[in-house]
Amino acid sequence: xxxxxxxxxxxxxxxxxxxxxxxxxxxxxxxxxxxxxxxxxxxxxxxxxxxxxxxxxxxxxxxxxxxxxxxxxxxxxxxxxxxxxxxxxxxxxxxxxxxxxxxxxxxxxxxxxxxxxxxxxxxxxxxxxxxxxxxxxxxxxx
Numbered sequence: 001x002x003x004x005x006x007x008x009x010x011x012x013x014x015x016x017x018x019x020x021x022x023x024x025x026x027x028x029x030x031x032x033x034x035x036x037x038x039x040x041x042x043x044x045x046x047x048x049x050x051x052x053x054x055x056x057x058x059x060x061x062x063x064x065x066x067x068x069x070x071x072x073x074x075x076x077x078x079x080x081x082x083x084x085x086x087x088x089x090x091x092x093x094x095x096x097x098x099x100x101x102x103x104x105x106x107x108x109x110x111x112x113x114x115x116x117x118x119x120x121x122x123x124x125x126x127x128x129x130x131x132x133x134x135x136x137x138x139x140x141x142x
Contacts, residue, residue, distance in 0.1 A: 001100055001103070001104055002104070004097075004100060005097045005100050005101060005104075005120075005124070006124075006127065008093040008094070008096055008097040008100075009093070009094075009097055009124050009127050009128055009131070010127065010131050011089065011090075011093045012089075012090045012091075012093035012094050012097070012128075013127070013128045013131035013132040013135070014131060014132075014135050015086035015087070015089045015090035015093070016086070016090055016132055017131075017132050017135035017136040017139075017140060018082065018083075018086045018135070018140070019083050019086045019087060019090070020136055021135075021136060021140040022044060022082060022083050022086075023083065025140075025141075028141060029140050029141065030139070030140050030141065031044045031082075031140070032044075044081075044082045049080070049081030049082070049083060049084075050081075052064070052080035052081050053074075053077065053080055064080070097124075101117075101120060104116070104120075
């Protein structure tokens with residue numbers, strides 16, 4: 001179970017690095033220079049992402065509607081731009097990892113669950129910092 005928690009934390013930290021890179025360092029990012037061209041620019045560039053909520057990016061034409069099972073609805077922003085998608089994935093991963101952590105049996109300490117929990121929190125914090133900084137400072141830089 002610990003491997004699932006570690007994987008979820010790595011995914012969450014990576015999503016957080018994507019969000020911060022898109023928001024604060026767009027011009028120097030791999031997204032702006034190598035990966036995102038044409039229609040994908042509206043999905044990744046946070047200053048244009050709001051246009052995805054409207055037909056042809058024009059508020060005068062109304063909100064985008066999706067059809068599902070014969071019903072029409074306005075999609076949540078989490079499905080329309082990279083920042084909101086990464087935020088949703090990050091939160092889902094964190095909440096799932098926390099929920100799984102509640103069901104872990106003590107493994108490291110003979111004193112019971114609390115020392116293990118504190119150790120796990122410290123290790124997850126270090127894992128988060130390492131993963132976030134690796135992606136934010138190195139991998140997502142162009």
